[in-house]
Amino acid sequence: MRRLFGGVEVPMAYKRKLEKDIRCPLEYGLDVFGGKWKSRILCVLSDGPLRYSVLRDEMADVSDAALASALKELATDGLVVRRQFEEIPPRVEYALAPKGESVIPVLQHICQWAGLFHRDVADAALAR
Numbered sequence: 001m002r003r004l005f006g007g008v009e010v011p012m013a014y015k016r017k018l019e020k021d022i023r024c025p026l027e028y029g030l031d032v033f034g035g036k037w038k039s040r041i042l043c044v045l046s047d048g049p050l051r052y053s054v055l056r057d058e059m060a061d062v063s064d065a066a067l068a069s070a071l072k073e074l075a076t077d078g079l080v081v082r083r084q085f086e087e088i089p090p091r092v093e094y095a096l097a098p099k100g101e102s103v104i105p106v107l108q109h110i111c112q113w114a115g116l117f118h119r120d121v122a123d124a125a126l127a128r
Contacts, residue, residue, distance in 0.1 A: 029103075029106075032077050032079065032103075033079065033103055033106075033107065035070070036066075037059070037062055037066055037067065037070040038070050038073070038074055039107055039110075040059060040062075041055070041059070041067075041070055041071065041074060041080070042074070042079065042080075042096065042100055042103060042104065042107060043104070043107060044058045044059065045080065045094060045095060045096045045100070046096060046101075046104045048095070049083070049093045049094065049095035050093065050094055050095075051091065051092065051093055051094075052067075052071075052092055052094065055067070055071075055094060071094060074100070077099075078097055078099045078100075079096065079097055079099050079100035079103065080094055080095070080096060080097060080100055081094070081095050081096070081097045082094055083095065
């Protein structure tokens with residue numbers, strides 16, 4: 001479905017057909033910081049606030065659309081704060097909110113755990 005704005009067709013925003021069905025805290029956590037980019041964004045921002053372009057460069061292989069979408073979701077969930085400065089040229093910085101800072105130790109533990117088994121999985125795949 002599309003709307004007309006000034007004679008130009010514009011796609012309407014995506015709306016979920018079903019509401020999220022989160023029944024346990026683990027599902028909530030995976031929804032909030034799971035996915036391909038969210039945990040990486042949180043880890044990069046753990047070193048301090050960054051401008052969008054610097055964050056994008058740190059992420060390397062993320063598209064602008066994916067990064068913008070993930071940042072918006074993280075801000076909506078209260079993990080990231082977007083700070084816009086009233087300057088010319090415009091400047092925007094992203095930083096971890098207190099809720100985002102609280103998840104960093106969890107992500108570090110997941111990283112340590114994955115480090116223990118990542119090599120085993122890679123070696124098994126190469127052996128096939």
